[in-house]
Amino acid sequence: MKQHNTYYAVLLITLLVGFAACKKKASGSLDTVNNALYWSQLGDNKDFRFARGACVCVDKNRNVYATQRSYVSKWNGKEWTATLLPSSNAPVFTLYADNLNNVYAGSSYVSKWDGNAWSALGDMGGLSTDSIYCITGDNAGNIYAATSNSAVAVWNGTDWHYTAQLNGHINSVCCTKTGSLLAGGSFTNANGKYYVALWNGTAWEELGTDANALNANNVINTLTTDNQGNVYAAGTFKNADKNMYVAKWNGTRWQELGGNNSLQANNTIASICSDNRGHIYAAGWFIKNGYRYVAKYNGAAWEQVGPPAVIEDGRYSGNKYPAYNPIYSICVDEENTVYATVFEFISSVINGHEANRVVYYAQ
Numbered sequence: 318m319k320q321h322n323t324y325y326a327v328l329l330i331t332l333l334v335g336f337a338a339c340k341k342k343a344s345g346s347l348d349t350v351n352n353a354l355y356w357s358q359l360g361d362n363k364d365f366r367f368a369r370g371a372c373v374c375v376d377k378n379r380n381v382y383a384t385q386r387s388y389v390s391k392w393n394g395k396e397w398t399a400t401l402l403p404s405s406n407a408p409v410f411t412l413y414a415d416n417l418n419n420v421y422a423g424s425s426y427v428s429k430w431d432g433n434a435w436s437a438l439g440d441m442g443g444l445s446t447d448s449i450y451c452i453t454g455d456n457a458g459n460i461y462a463a464t465s466n467s468a469v470a471v472w473n474g475t476d477w478h479y480t481a482q483l484n485g486h487i488n489s490v491c492c493t494k495t496g497s498l499l500a501g502g503s504f505t506n507a508n509g510k511y512y513v514a515l516w517n518g519t520a521w522e523e524l525g526t527d528a529n530a531l532n533a534n535n536v537i538n539t540l541t542t543d544n545q546g547n548v549y550a551a552g553t554f555k556n557a558d559k560n561m562y563v564a565k566w567n568g569t570r571w572q573e574l575g576g577n578n579s580l581q582a583n584n585t586i587a588s589i590c591s592d593n594r595g596h597i598y599a600a601g602w603f604i605k606n607g608y609r610y611v612a613k614y615n616g617a618a619w620e621q622v623g624p625p626a627v628i629e630d631g632r633y634s635g636n637k638y639p640a641y642n643p644i645y646s647i648c649v650d651e652e653n654t655v656y657a658t659v660f661e662f663i664s665s666v667i668n669g670h671e672a673n674r675v676v677y678y679a680q
Contacts, residue, residue: 374412413452423449463487501537529570551586600644
């Protein structure tokens with residue numbers, strides 16, 4: 318009897334430990350019942366609906382942030398809460414989360430969220446003449462904000478200063494492992510080709526030249542890097558088969574990620590990102606089997622992440638629908654869960670505003 322009691326005690330402890338481990342894995346923002354089955358909405362239909370073009374980011378603690386007109390909303394694992402920037406009248410265009418869990422928002426200035434409140438990051442003075450559309454940072458703590466006057470404002474921890482201007486709009490900025498600042502957008506080189514610009518500390522230069530140049534034939538919308546130091550660019554530029562693609566800079570030259578015409582994106586790529594395993598994700602306007610989707614490069618080939626991204630409309634008893642409309646922004650957390658803002662196509666106007674949902678897929 319004693320042996321039996323010992324056996325059942327060990328069995329009970331094992332089950333409890335296993336349950337605790339599963340519970341821990343499921344903590345944060347996710348409902349694990351839905352894992353690997355379909356994309357799920359983050360929050361129910363009574364939660365916030367986000368403006369068209371909403372940006373999403375996630376911090377190291379898996380808190381999710383999304384732009385909501387002149388607010389930034391935070392998902393803490395249970396609910397959305399709206400947080401107001403110092404200037405309540407300025408629309409928020411972009412978000413960036415650093416390695417220390419600080420979150421930065423770009424409007425007509427840069428605001429910093431320290432976990433409790435927003436505050437303006439220094440005095441930008443006349444640096445930003447209108448709007449800030451993209452933000453990034455490096456491992457040294459410098460913050461880079463692309464302004465509407467085609468330059469990047471640099472925060473060094475004390476004050477702001479300016480890079481030189483480019484000859485077109487900056488759509489995306491990112492930093493390499495070594496701290497180099499990169500920019501992509503609608504600017505062109507002397508040959509009229511779009512390129513990724515590298516800031517060398519005093520001037521912009523093209524990343525890759527001559528035979529190793531990107532030579533993009535249209536606008537660059539989005540940039541990202543991976544843990545190995547590779548750089549990726551995508552947008553509306555096309556390959557010889559007239560498909561959009563993700564370009565990879567391996568330190569020496571640009572090449573199409575996955576090989577010639579491997580992604581076959583038939584429309585704009587709006588957002589790309591990487592996970593901690595080095596996988597690359599892409600989403601936007603492109604369609605497969607009639608639906609928009611999130612694509613993932615797994616190191617060998619492109620694949621679809623889950624089924625087509627879906628949204629849920631409360632008027633239809635929780636039925637799930639494919640994403641017929643654009644996916645504007647994607648990001649990946651520390652456990653490789655993918656988040657996306659999906660334009661709501663059923664109720665496209667809510668209180669006079671077009672709306673997005675934030676959805677997720679737990680891999």
